[in-house]
Amino acid sequence: MSIELYALDGCPFCVKVHDALQDNDIEYETHWTEAMHSDRNEVKRVSGQRGVPVLVDTDHGVTMSESENILQYIEKTLAQ
Template sequence: MGIVLYALDGCPYCVNVHDALSEAGVDYETHWVEPLHSDRDEVKRVSGQRAVPVLVDEDHGVTMNESENIIEYVDRTLAR
């Protein structure tokens, strides 16, 4: 799958990104992360930091964080 979202259950910023992806009709996979920042090694490996949400668009070679930036990217680049 080309789009992966790293998210934390209960995170309002992650919910906003989920909603934007769904509304845009984007197929994506969610990787749920651990609540403790120190346990988020996979997020650190792909993005260089441990905060979520993080979107990885493998098809376009894009990895980004910050929900507002991700939502703008979804609207501009991925929306069908």
């Protein structure tokens, strides 16, 4: 799958990104992360930091964090 989202259950910023992906019928895989920042090693490996959400678009070679940046990317690049 070319779109992956690293998210935390209950995170309002992650919900915004999930909603935008779903509203635009974009297929993606969610990787649920641990609540403790210190346990988010997979997120750090992928993005260099431990915050969520993180979107990975392997087709375009893009990895990004910060929900507002991700929402703009979805609108400008992924939405049809």
